[in-house]
Amino acid sequence: MPESNNDFDLVKDFTNGNESAFNNIVLKYQHKIYWHARRMAGNHLDADEIVQEVLLVMYSKLKDFKFQSSLYTWIYRVTTTRSINFIKRRRLKEAFSIEDHQDIAVRKDEDIIRNIETKEKLSKVEKYLNKLPPKQREVFILKNYEQMTYEEISEITGKSIGGLKSNYFQAMKKLMEMVKNDE
């Protein structure tokens, strides 16, 4: 019998002890998780760390998942939360200079993108996005990369649409300022 690719069935199978169902969930969502984490974190190594954390959370919490939202929304929520926490930890490390400068350089260099031109473009975008506060970055990414509506973003973040619009406006203003002043 072919395995179901339906989220509900996959979660149910996993809850019943079928480990391969979890693998199928990961295979289905891994690109979305990675790229959301990547845009939030701004580099590959940190994104990889976040992805592993997200998978661990999914593995331990999926058994309690009641489908009050879609699995896709829940995974985005977990990834967003983990990414924001990761960014905060990283900022603390940087502020207290716990992190080696060499580590930071390695983090920037290591990547999985093949095309050099794309890599450069992404690196430039990441440089700007990294300067935004995490909450503004979050709404900007979900709106521009994932092309979500404010309603969808509100479901993921649990914030009011008014608050999201304000965050987005602030993010855009800062980005425009950065782009304008960048030579």
Next chain:
Amino acid sequence: MNEKIIKYFSGEMNPSEKEEFEKTVATTPSFREEIIKYGDFFSSIDDTRSPEVENDYFINLIPKFRERLEHKRKKKYHPLFSFASAVLTVIIVLLFIPHPEKIIRENNGNATNYSPSEITDYLSFNAEQPIITNLPADVEANYDSVLDNMIYNALDVNDQNIVTTDLIDRLDYSTLMQSVNPNDAAIIYEKLKNKKIF
């Protein structure tokens, strides 16, 4: 103007607003330059929405996660096990350490069967107490036999159940000192020098 630019790049303008905005851009060179910069930035976002990546990363993602999960499970059990072992060891050690005071009490003060080390423990435990007056007579006899024997001999006391402290007042020290040979004197001195005798 900021609001208009944001609306334009967010795709929130209706066709007539968009047309009007683009006309303004076309007729104002300095503004056009600025808008081109923003345009480049947003086209970079479009170009990097789903870039081509090394497939190995996604192929290895699940095995890497499984390895990490296994490591986490092992790590989870280790500290608990170590902590439980440490607690158990401490409890066992505490249960089996003989408490000097308990030894004496349990045996109604009769310490004749106790080893010198047990008696030493007891004495260390009571180090702040006046030793002779505090000890049961038979314990004292056992731990300080050299001195006691000398006292008993000096006074010609045959009944060794008489407590030495009761005999001290009867001592003729000069006679006693004459009967002590230098080796015994050294032993007695070593025994006495750290004691509080009341």
